Amino acid sequence: MDSTEEQQPVVRMRGRPLNETNGTNATNGTNGAQNALQRGLEALQENCSEETEEIRKLDSQLDHLNDYMSKMEERLKLHNEKLMETLRHQKEEREKRRRSFHERMTQNQAEDTAFQQQMASILNRVDSVRNRQSIFDIVNNMDIPKLEFHALIGILEYRAMSGSMGVKSSRKQVFANRNLSINKLF
Known part of the structure; x- marks a missing residue:
């Protein structure tokens, strides 16, 4: 080894x-x-x-x-x-569009309310004309003081006697024709 x-x-x-x-x-x-x-x-x-x-x-x-x-x-x-820069520009554009949108919304709402008010006033006038009573009904329902009522009757008698009816009418005929005469006045 x-x-x-x-x-x-x-x-x-x-x-x-x-x-x-x-x-x-x-x-x-x-x-x-x-x-x-x-x-x-x-x-x-x-x-x-x-x-x-x-x-x-x-x-x-x-x-x-x-x-x-x-x-x-x-x-x-x-x-x-x-x-x-692009993101900032896009953010500014979005803000402009948002402001413009809100301005248009407020303007449109103002126009809508003005239009609604105009329509309401027109409809109120139309309703008041539809619901208006005739002048005759208004005069009949009015509380006329006696002095004015007598003056009105005197005017009617004067017109009746002045020849508008053709013949001298009696006081009863004037009162009978009162409705007709009042309608002619108005």
């Missing part, structure tokens, strides 16, 4: 087998430590150069992404300003 262990390297660094100077046969002297340190530094430099290149690529991609995001923020800001 000892012969097989010596043939196979115990530790491999990045796929390189250990040589005899740094293997199990090597002494713990400065030569072995320097060789190990040198191999570690070489491995680190390989990793660093690869990682540094990858970091540079990622940094440049991040810079491009930041530039793109800055441009997009500017575009969004401009778009947002335009949108807010």
Whole structure:
């Protein structure tokens, strides 16, 4: 077994087998430590150069992404300003239309009430004409003081005797024809 262990390297660094100077046969002297340190530094430099290149690529991609995001923020800001301006303009237009609508509504309501009042007054006049009694009925129902009534009879007698009836009429005929004479007066 000892012969097989010596043939196979115990530790491999990045796929390189250990040589005899740094293997199990090597002494713990400065030569072995320097060789190990040198191999570690070489491995680190390989990793660093690869990682540094990858970091540079990622940094440049991040810079491009930041530039793109800055441009997009500017575009969004401009778009947002335009949108807010449009919304403000639309709000002003809606407010104008709303005020105009309310003005027209109040004007229409005022016109409607004026029209309704005119119609009511016209209908009241028509109803009063329909319901109006004849003048004869009004005169008959009036409370005429006796002095005025006698004066009215005197006027009627005068007209009757003055020849409008043709023949001198008696006082009874005048009273009998009173309704006819009153109708002629009015």
